[in-house]
Amino acid sequence: MAVLELEGIRRSYEGTPDALRGVSLSIEPGEVLGLVGRSGAGKTTLLRVAAGLLKPSHGAVTIFGLDPWQRPVEVKRRLGYVAESQAVPPRLSAGALIAMHRELYPTWDRDLERTLLARLAIPASKPIAALSKGEARKVLLLCAIAHRPELLILDEPAGGLDPVARREFLELSIELLAQNGSTILFSSHHMTDVERIAGRLVVIERGEKLIDSELAAFQQEHCVAVLPAAPAPEVERLRGVSGFVRSRARGSSLYAVFRREPGELKSELSDRLQLPDVAISRLSLEEMFVAFVGAES
């Protein structure tokens, strides 16, 4: 049974009529899904809907086979959620916040709590407002995972953290994965983090799902052809080539991304378009992301 099922999710806000425009997503147990997209693309909205915190305007949300609006407590008990913008009572100490969560979750693992407290070196008695961003985030993470959730949803968990804190966070996530095989849905602006942790990549652009693919496969299915910068009619001809995705001018070159086998592409560019000696190479995940959602030219 899918851990999470989103069907045709639409959501509007005042001022943003199309925050989400019909997004569907299904996550199986054990999957680790990296959600990427430009700021304002709809990631946070999607994650909040997925966590049962925000009701969509249209569409169905099923978490653990349940309707989060019919069975909210049961769903919340099996789910963990961390977001950069989470509101926390500032005067509450970390220890008190953790104690609060301990009471809320029947599956709370006291041993895991202790291990994490020590491991993350969380100063339990300080008020949360006095903690650094990284420390506060760790507290929230502890609260989200010590009850061993079946689904963990993280909205930019490393957002605003310094590189050391970011790395610590990554290592903790990996340990979690290694031990529990948790199901994780997370968003990030750091493509290298996504590449390290995620098995599946979803790209959201302007409220829609642009890409949903196994991560390594996505990378391996695409290549880029580098041509000297060309006038518009040339670019039009490229569009006619099977597998054409996008093209961008960079300096005195044109970078054209294709979903195509490099050998086949080279042949076609050479034979059909009379463009011999085109340099064709693979792209890093970050470059692919920019190619797909960056400004076209």
Added chain:
Amino acid sequence: MRFQIKPGDELPIYRQIMRQVVDAVAGARLRPGDKLPSHRELSQELVIAPLTVKKAYDELEREGYIETIRGQGTFVGDQTRALTTAARLERLRPLAQRLLHEATLLNIELKQVQHLIDEENFRLERARGGGAEKRSR
């Protein structure tokens, strides 16, 4: 052996791991019977998802480089499992395809690829010449 991965590289992480194992086996830095780190160990060491390690190991096992022994771990295989010559040759076909695709990406002609293979073969035979048995052709 020490593994290293680079996220942000053009090669997916699981392929980077695979390449390092294959290189090490070919260069005799990894020998038949050597134990590889577990999924968990390698994932924690390299800070990558354990499923990525699994993907690399599964693929390597499919290609005959390594084998998993239940309850004991993952080990480098003896590289010459009891297969017919034709079957072993077929194993090489996807590699040949990949080689040619890479050559295309790098704008390298077939003649140069063949020359490269000869060079590497020469180097390998010299490295193995010492103790290991000579491969029959």
